[in-house]
Amino acid sequence: AQSVAQPEDQVNVAEGNPLTVKCTYSVSGNPYLFWYVQYPNRGLQFLLKYITGDNLVKGSYGFEAEFNKSQTSFHLKKPSALVSDSALYFCAVRATGFQKLVFGTGTRLLVSP
Amino acid sequence: SAVISQKPSRDICQRGTSLTIQCQVDSQVTMMFWYRQQPGQSLTLIATANQGSEATYESGFVIDKFPISRPNLTFSTLTVSNMSPEDSSIYLCSVKERERPYEQYFGPGTRLTVT
Numbered sequence: 001a002q003s004v005a006q007p008e009d010q011v012n013v014a015e016g017n018p019l020t021v022k023c024t025y026s027v028s029g030n031p032y033l034f035w036y037v038q039y040p041n042r043g044l045q046f047l048l049k050y051i052t053g054d055n056l057v058k059g060s061y062g063f064e065a066e067f068n069k070s071q072t073s074f075h076l077k078k079p080s081a082l083v084s085d086s087a088l089y090f091c092a093v094r095a096t097g098f099q100k101l102v103f104g105t106g107t108r109l110l111v112s113p
Numbered sequence: 114s115a116v117i118s119q120k121p122s123r124d125i126c127q128r129g130t131s132l133t134i135q136c137q138v139d140s141q142v143t144m145m146f147w148y149r150q151q152p153g154q155s156l157t158l159i160a161t162a163n164q165g166s167e168a169t170y171e172s173g174f175v176i177d178k179f180p181i182s183r184p185n186l187t188f189s190t191l192t193v194s195n196m197s198p199e200d201s202s203i204y205l206c207s208v209k210e211r212e213r214p215y216e217q218y219f220g221p222g223t224r225l226t227v228t
Contacts, residue, residue, distance in 0.1 A: 032215055043205055044156070044219040046114070051215050090155065099144060099209075100171070101217055103155045 002027045004093050006104035013081045014112050021076040021107045023091030032094040033074040034101070035065055039087045047089075050074060061085070081111045114213065115140045117220035119206055125226045126196055133192045134223045136206030141186035144209040146217065147179070151202045159204075162189040196227045 003026045013019045025031055032051055036044040048059025050067045058064045065076045074091060091104040116139040126132050136145065145162040160168040160181055168181035183189040193200050206220040 034216060036219070041224075043117075043221040046216050046218060049216050099146075099161060100158050101156075101207075103157075105155045 002093050002095050002098075002100070002102040004091050004102055004104035006089075006091055006107045008107050009105075010108045010110060012110050012112065015083050016080050019076075019078050019081045019085070019109065019111070021089050021091075021109060023074045023076065023104060024072050025074060025091070025093040026072065027093050027095045030096045032096065033065075033067060034092040034094070035059065035063070035074075035076050036090045036092060036103075037087045038090065038106075044090065047076070081109075083111045083113055085109060086111045114218045115142055115208055115210055117206060117208060117218060119204075119220040119223050121223060122221065123224040123226075125228060128197055128227060130196055131192055131194045132196065132225060133190050134204055134206075134225075136189045136191070136220055138187045138208055140210070142208040143211050143214070145183055145189045146207040146209075147181060147189070147191045148205045148207055148219075149202045150205060150222070156205065159191070162191075193225065196225075198227045201225055201227045 005024045034049045035047040038044050048057050050057050055067045063078050088106050090106050092101045094101050118137045120135045147159040148156045150156045158171050159174045160170040162168050162181050162183035164183045180192045203222045203224050205222045207217045
């Protein structure tokens with residue numbers, strides 16, 4: 001069975017500082033990994049994905065994520081946080097050959113001015 | 114990516130009634146899905162909407178409670194039947210596009226409150 005863990009309910013960071021939102025996963029076979037962001041009263045927006053290849057993937061709004069197979073992690077990062085990055089972030093995994101996305105519980109990111 | 118709209122955006126319903134949520138996409142998509150996000154919770158897949166045939170439901174979700182239709186490649190409906198307060202959630206439509214076969218894109222959601 002697939003599962004995703006986001007160990008932090010909330011991450012606080014000052015504007016301009018680097019941010020990391022953690023995600024670990026469990027899946028049989030090779031994983032497809034995704035990050036989504038949800039702003040208040042809005043649907044989910046796709047940020048980035050890892051399918052294969054380079055372990056560092058770049059996405060929208062300056063975000064990037066690093067796939068680490070040995071640690072089964074896919075942490076979301078950004079070199080310099082913006083107040084407008086404050087939102088709810090979801091990590092998700094899909095097993096190869098399946099369509100179902102399994103989401104983590106979400107991490108609320110608060111960027112202070 | 115495809116533009117996804119949902120109607121209604123929110124509703125307040127009485128216990129025991131039913132609500133049908135519509136999902137419209139501006140282009141043909143290969144797959145359509147329905148997810149539920151309960152208050153303060155993560156997203157859970159309800160079912161995959163199959164064009165012209167019965168939806169494929171996940172464990173814990175049944176057709177009598179959540180009937181789904183998908184008459185064509187751009188439109189789907191989810192009905193929440195015989196509602197109870199536990200059905201209060203955000204319901205999200207999601208699609209996969211032929212041009213982007215890996216990721217799923219989500220609609221804005223329908224916020225349902227059952228009183």
